[in-house]
Each structure stands twice: as C-alpha cells, then as structure tokens.
Amino acid sequence: MxxxxxxxxxxxxxxxxxxxxGERIALRLHVxxxxxxxxxxxxxxxxREACRRLGGGGTP
Ligand SMILES: [Zn+2]
Known part of the structure; x- marks a missing residue:
C-alpha cells in the first residue's frame, strides 16, 4: 500500500x-x-482546471 x-x-x-x-491502481486504492x-x-x-481555463494553455 x-x-x-x-x-x-x-x-x-x-x-x-x-x-x-500498477501506479494508477495503487493510487486509486489509496485515495x-x-x-x-x-x-x-x-x-x-x-x-488544474482553473489554471487551464485562465491560462489558455490549450484551446478546447
Ligand atoms: Zn493518503
């Protein structure tokens, strides 16, 4: 664990x-x-979402 x-x-x-x-499963279990x-x-x-929306790092 x-x-x-x-x-x-x-x-x-x-x-x-x-x-x-394996990492994803371990993380999911822990959470x-x-x-x-x-x-x-x-x-x-x-x-992260807020930064993405404000920063305009990627266009939707
Ligand atoms: Zn923890």
Missing amino acids: LSCKEATLLMSQEQDRRLGM LICAGCNNYRRQMHVL
Missing part, C-alpha cells in the same frame, strides 16, 4: 506523465481509503 507521501507524489506526476497501470489524499487530489484537479 502506498504511503500518503508516495500517493501525493504520484498525483503530481500524474499531471505531467501517464502513470503505469479510496484515505480521505486526506482524496481531498488533496480533488483540489489538485480543480486547481
């Missing part, structure tokens, strides 16, 4: 590269049982 540190590391890497199957990382992940996605 991942530690919270490993899980958050994977979450940040997830933004930049495609995770392997399922860990409320803290679940919240962290959700916030990260919200922030």
Whole structure:
C-alpha cells in the first residue's frame, strides 16, 4: 500500500506523465481509503482546471 507521501507524489506526476497501470491502481486504492489524499487530489484537479481555463494553455 502506498504511503500518503508516495500517493501525493504520484498525483503530481500524474499531471505531467501517464502513470503505469500498477501506479494508477495503487493510487486509486489509496485515495479510496484515505480521505486526506482524496481531498488533496480533488483540489489538485480543480486547481488544474482553473489554471487551464485562465491560462489558455490549450484551446478546447
Ligand atoms: Zn493518503
């Protein structure tokens, strides 16, 4: 099982590269049982979306 540190590391890497199957499953499992990382992940996605919309990094 991942530690919270490993899980958050994977979450940040997830933004930049495609995770392997094993990494994705491990991360998903961790987020399922860990409320803290679940919240962290959700916030990260919200922030990412907001940045994308404001920054105009990619056209829809
Ligand atoms: Zn955690």
